[in-house]
Amino acid sequence: MGRFSWRWGKRKGRTGLGILLVCSIGLSGCAQGTAPTASSAENGQSGTTSTKDELVLAVGTEPEGGFDPTTGWGQYGSPLFQSTLLKRDAKLQLVNDLATAYSVSEDGLTWTVTLRNDVTFSDGEPLTAEDVKFTFDTATQSGSVIDLTNMADVKAPDDSTVVFTLKSPQSTFISLLTTLGIVPEHAYGADYAEHPVGSGPYKLVQWDKGQQAIVEANEEYYGNKSAFHKLTFLYLDEDAAYAAAQAGTVDIAAIPAAFSKQQVNGMTLEAVKTVDNRGIMFPMQPACAKSGDGLPAGNDVTSDLAIRQAVNVVIDRKALVEGVLEGYGRPSYSVSDDLPWSNAEAVFTDANLEEAKRILAAGGWADADGDGIVEKNGVKAEFNLLYFAGDLTRQSLALATADMVAQAGIKINVEGKSREETKKMAYSNAVLFGWGSHDPLETYNLYSSTHKGEGYYNVGLYSNPVVDSWMDKALQATSEEEALPFWQKAEWDGTTGFSYQGDAPWAWLVNIDHLYLVTNGLNIGEQQIHPHGHGWPVTTNLEEWSWDNSTK
């Protein structure tokens, strides 16, 4: 689909075009009446009063597979129709949902969760430990994005106790408890995805496939009641969602940054902080033989620490945010900025050309032939940076970064490639990737040497035994709080780590704000730092949403 820029500013051409179009329609015998008048977008802005207990949302793409948590529904944002054992609050701290408590055995292999006993599904049946067991067993067999391969088994010794046994210690198992919605064993069947029954704050009333889902408040819900009785989720393209916002059809719409410059009557632009990051991955090994799949691996330039640190420190991240993201974002210094498991000490002062030059000189890089590019042992400081072709944000970030880095005497050749090409070239070239998750397992998969080179795991083949041992400790921890310092130490423990001060296997650039157009007066509460993936996460705290009467 071609991207259409919605610039109907004060250009002369557009009126002509509009009239022309209307004339041609008139000619074809389908005239809608009179010629176009000066009427404009405001006319749709009706019916939005501060007492309305219904909302229309255009915040994400349709979950085609339906609303079955065991095949992936609810991984981002709230599962809405189902509830989870635990959840994360606005500060991403763990809080109980269905669970009243949980404990982990000394060896980290046995997880015991106790459940509240006052929960019923929307059909009136009670929710018991058997349902939890059923949910996890079903998810294990579904062959979907729910990865339960580390779970040996799950038992329900009594109605309010669930016991999980893991194959190896994994403190990040908690993420599954916060994301996997519990389905009822008695009401689960082949058509569950289309007719979900759960214990969540809402129940599904109607799903018009390819168009919308209509939901209503679940009377049986045990938690805080939402201020809204009925929600309609429209599944619209970004272009169509923006048009719907302009026409006044929706109360909240997710929009890309490119549309942020235009005002929409009756709506306010809300920028939500995210960990939806973009960063440069460096191949960490010298150019050598081949990777496991026989692909060329390693790079003589990016394998040099001085180059990686110089690139990191010379980049002006604030300028990238202003220039490329129109100000909607913030600088990024790690894969998990501002999340509980990131290390605040790993932040550094960037846009520092002097420091970059010092690092390069100390690393033995000098410009002997006077062409503006430094060399070392006859190797020029020049490498390719790949991005996924067609992604304008990534392209702009890559080009702007190349310009900044050139000042330090490092030449970056920016190339747009398809995903498939990128995959083949990623072991030997720097790549602009984007990540960001509410699960520290992502950190592990990006930096651990255990799975390096498997799919998108640790593509740069980074390996540091100290970092590995910190992350293993983090995984073996018996609670998230206990694991946090280990994750932070893996990033930077004072002597080594995967931060800029340590091995600098990545140069993180920016975190991209997620933008929402929100009807004036609608308060969407305190939002979490959103993960990678725009749209749904905004619904996580639906029960906090309300009409803000003071502004009306």
Place this chain on the structure above:
Amino acid sequence: MTGRNGWARFVGFKMLRLVSLLVGVSVLSFILMQFSPVDPIEAYIGGDMIRVSAEQRNLIEERWGLNESPMERLLAWGQALIQGDLGTSMIYRQPVADIIQERFMNSIALMAVAWLLSGIIGFTLGVVAAMRRDSKLDRLICWYCYTLASTPVFWIALLLLMVFGVWLGWLPVGLGVPAGMSADQVTWGDRAIHMILPALTLSLTGVASIALHTKQKLTDVLESDYILFARARGERGFQLFRRHGFRHVVLPAITLQFASFSELFGGAVLAEQVFSYPGLGQATVQAGLRGDVPLLLGLVMCSAIFVFTGNMVADILYRMIDPRMKEELMS
């Protein structure tokens, strides 16, 4: 030889061609999907790539039979198809036949309206242009047709969306039914209103070819001797056209209109995408982008049958209406 025999042979021959066509397009589509850079597992996993282990990837592969060789998969698919099973869609987790049926009902109404409109309007415009040749009206119609013939469908769709959905606010900006309305409250009027913009988009672009062809054909007719003779007898305007022109130009127009099924289908894919209209187009885009082979093959076959039917109807109509063709068929 009797007529009935001729027809039977004709239909039998057509059916044979349809079967071979279906085998051809499905095998070809399958091979193209094999060469496509889209990794179905990756497309299925989407944003969760870094949280799904290699072990889980293998489970997904197994679940969808992607670990078997392409040949095995194609054969398994073909065997199931013979038993009437189109397979299960990976992204919708639903039988392909169900998805197609559901989507087809939406698309068929949209395409039928657009097809009728473009046929009637296109024919009328063509006739008017030929009867008033070299007038301002003729030039306006030709200009319109040339412009529309070279305009991408989705662009027209976006313009219409902008003008009627946003600026004027007369029509809804998308979807097939009103937002937030429960199914039992949705009236046929609501559905019709939501269909206007996508149908208009489709018929606007479909008008061009039929109008230009009709104009050309009628121009030829008007230059013939018998028209000269008719004019000499004092026949003018509409009467002249009705008595001597209509029969000559309506046949090629009808043929052309039926043969345009493929463009109609292609256009519907784009228009539905822009208007979030829940038809076959939307499903096709999803299936293609995310490497859902069973769904895509189902849709490809469905569209092949659709286009083939259009062409066959054109063929039959020609033979039925034009006596010369009928003789050829019967002999």
